[in-house]
Amino acid sequence: MQYSSALLETVITELTRLPGLGRKSAQRIAFHLLRSPEGDAKRLAQSIVDLKAKVEDCRICGNVTETQPCAICADSRRDNSVICVVEQPMDVLAIERTGEFRGSYHVLKGALSPIDGIGPEQLKLSELIDRVKPGGVVEVIVATNPTAQGEATALYIARLLQNVPGLRVTRIARGVPMGSDLEFSDQVTLARALSGRKEI
Amino acid sequence: MRLQSIELREFRNHREARFDLRGDSVLVTGENGSGKTNLIEAVVLLSIGRSFRGARDPALTRRGAATFEIRGLVEDRLGVTSEIVARGEDVAVLNGGPASRRRFLDVALCQLESAYVGSLRDYTAALRQRNRLLIAERHGPGTDPNEWSAWEEILARTGVALDRRRRTLCAEMGRNLRELSQQVDPTLDPTVEYHDGFGDSGTLEEAAVATRLQLLERARPRDRRMGWTMNGPHRARLHCAIGGEELSEGASRGYSRLYSILLRLALARAFEERQNDPPVVLLDDPESELDPRWIGRVLKLVPESSQLVVTACRELSETPSRYRRLPIDAAALASSAA
Numbered sequence: 001m002q003y004s005s006a007l008l009e010t011v012i013t014e015l016t017r018l019p020g021l022g023r024k025s026a027q028r029i030a031f032h033l034l035r036s037p038e039g040d041a042k043r044l045a046q047s048i049v050d051l052k053a054k055v056e057d058c059r060i061c062g063n064v065t066e067t068q069p070c071a072i073c074a075d076s077r078r079d080n081s082v083i084c085v086v087e088q089p090m091d092v093l094a095i096e097r098t099g100e101f102r103g104s105y106h107v108l109k110g111a112l113s114p115i116d117g118i119g120p121e122q123l124k125l126s127e128l129i130d131r132v133k134p135g136g137v138v139e140v141i142v143a144t145n146p147t148a149q150g151e152a153t154a155l156y157i158a159r160l161l162q163n164v165p166g167l168r169v170t171r172i173a174r175g176v177p178m179g180s181d182l183e184f185s186d187q188v189t190l191a192r193a194l195s196g197r198k199e200i
Numbered sequence: 201m202r203l204q205s206i207e208l209r210e211f212r213n214h215r216e217a218r219f220d221l222r223g224d225s226v227l228v229t230g231e232n233g234s235g236k237t238n239l240i241e242a243v244v245l246l247s248i249g250r251s252f253r254g255a256r257d258p259a260l261t262r263r264g265a266a267t268f269e270i271r272g273l274v275e276d277r278l279g280v281t282s283e284i285v286a287r288g289e290d291v292a293v294l295n296g297g298p299a300s301r302r303r304f305l306d307v308a309l310c311q312l313e314s315a316y317v318g319s320l321r322d323y324t325a326a327l328r329q330r331n332r333l334l335i336a337e338r339h340g341p342g343t344d345p346n347e348w349s350a351w352e353e354i355l356a357r358t359g360v361a362l363d364r365r366r367r368t369l370c371a372e373m374g375r376n377l378r379e380l381s382q383q384v385d386p387t388l389d390p391t392v393e394y395h396d397g398f399g400d401s402g403t404l405e406e407a408a409v410a411t412r413l414q415l416l417e418r419a420r421p422r423d424r425r426m427g428w429t430m431n432g433p434h435r436a437r438l439h440c441a442i443g444g445e446e447l448s449e450g451a452s453r454g455y456s457r458l459y460s461i462l463l464r465l466a467l468a469r470a471f472e473e474r475q476n477d478p479p480v481v482l483l484d485d486p487e488s489e490l491d492p493r494w495i496g497r498v499l500k501l502v503p504e505s506s507q508l509v510v511t512a513c514r515e516l517s518e519t520p521s522r523y524r525r526l527p528i529d530a531a532a533l534a535s536s537a538a
Contacts, residue, residue, distance in 0.1 A: 112329075112347065112350065112351075113329060114329050114330075114332040114333045114336060114351075115328060115329055115332045119343065119344070119347060120344050120346070120347055147325070148321070148322045148325035148326050148329070148354060149325070149329075151322065151354055152326065152329065152350040152351050152354055153350070155349070155350040155353050155354070156346050156347060156349075156350040159346040159349055159350065160346055187314030187317070188314055188315070188317050188318040190314065191313075191314040191315035191318060192315070192318060194315075195315065
């Protein structure tokens with residue numbers, strides 16, 4: 001359905017291009033913006049403009065940042081000899097929330113998937129080699145997703161870095177969620193946790 | 201698992217029907233077209249969420265109705281739901297070529313072994329990705345060898361796991377099949393054998409993975425010419441023979457039908473041995489195409505602890521006395537004159 005206002009129509013069309021938004025939701029948001037105070041809409045618009053203008057990839061780790069290098073790479077208290085490799089910037093947030101990791105990150109911006117046209121060239125892998133080659137890095141922890149694509153990417157990285165002297169390449173373990181009963185955990189996860197068991 | 205009752209509303213030809221399935225064994229009788237197979241289909245639908253006829257929801261809904269409803273009451277320990285279905289169409293499944301035979305194994309193993317699901321999923325995903333690499337490289341510049349190896353390592357590792365689990369199940373079924381057939385006719389000699397084309401079952405898992413990795417690497421030029429991965433569990437064959445004849449080649453229809461039921465009962469026994477919970481066994485119209493002298497003996501082969509639901513047009517030529525009779529007309533609360 002077309003609205004009498006071409007501007008309203010434009011906003012709805014733009015909103016439907018966002019992930020997870022259908023036309024119905026886009027209409028609701030557009031009308032909400034139309035009725036909301038002018039300041040609110042302006043702040044939203046300005047923040048989106050700023051986002052595109054000021055946020056970029058960290059030239060070291062590839063994570064999103066407003067400063068060069070990013071806050072994590074610039075933090076002298078963090079251990080730069082350990083690099084945790086992840087697929088997306090959101091994965092950095094997930095690991096940071098654990099508070100368990102004090103090393104640095106490397107964001108690949110995806111995982112190998114020839115079907116989607118993603119080969120090693122499309123990932124931030126040469127940047128990873130550049131970081132590891134000069135020496136000083138003792139461990140690369142591959143924390144890609146436990147999917148076939150994530151596994152293939154992990155295996156690729158292991159092969160890529162196998163000849164770097166003094167470097168250990170490790171893969172995060174697959175396990176059972178905390179606080180849940182074994183009885184209720186999904187069987188595939190449990191089976192994998194069993195095959196990846198370790199001595200205590 | 202034990203089925204207590206099944207209620208159908210607007211499902212296939214049943215407007216409203218309630219089947220009381222309590223007790224160990226139930227014989228559902230009714231004329232052709234009275235909805236016996238529809239009842240079996242409903243039970244399977246409830247268990248795996250899909251029709252074994254491959255039908256979509258509109259086809260399952262009674263003509264003129266908007267939605268259908270199936271309610272099943274089960275007495276069950278948590279989590280385990282399994283059943284073995286044997287139908288006339290099963291002969292076609294086994295005769296439908298290597299792919300449908302592999303699917304039969306995959307479906308059984310996904311129910312039996314949780315780890316199998318993960319291996320199968322990863323194998324299938326990696327296979328599609330490698331096949332895409334094969335095609336992509338035919339046109340473009342050479343791909344990084346490490347990229348090939350990454351996918352091939354997943355294929356080798358999960359491939360060995362799939363083949364070993366499939367082979368173990370086939371060995372179990374083969375043993376059961378021999379024992380069961382002895383009680384029907386000692387001369388039948390049915391066999392089920394799994395051939396993966398690698399012959400690495402005797403080697404250690406790690407060694408087998410390493411060998412397959414090399415094989416895949418060496419096969420790259422050939423696979424590239426063909427445009428797809430030519431070796432692996434996705435190409436494995438299940439050999440089914442009875443009376444010395446391969447099912448898809450020389451075996452008679454009667455023998456094929458008997459083999460098909462025996463194989464599923466052999467699987468039911470494997471379920472019974474591996475899980476504490478015996479599967480529900482559903483036999484749809486076993487008398488069709490089956491020599492009447494075999495019926496009584498075949499029915500005795502269902503695991504003692506399993507609940508059995510059999511359908512037939514009328515009383516079987518040898519109906520064991522412990523079976524409770526359930527005429528399908530008696531179940532219909534309001535049946536359409538379909």
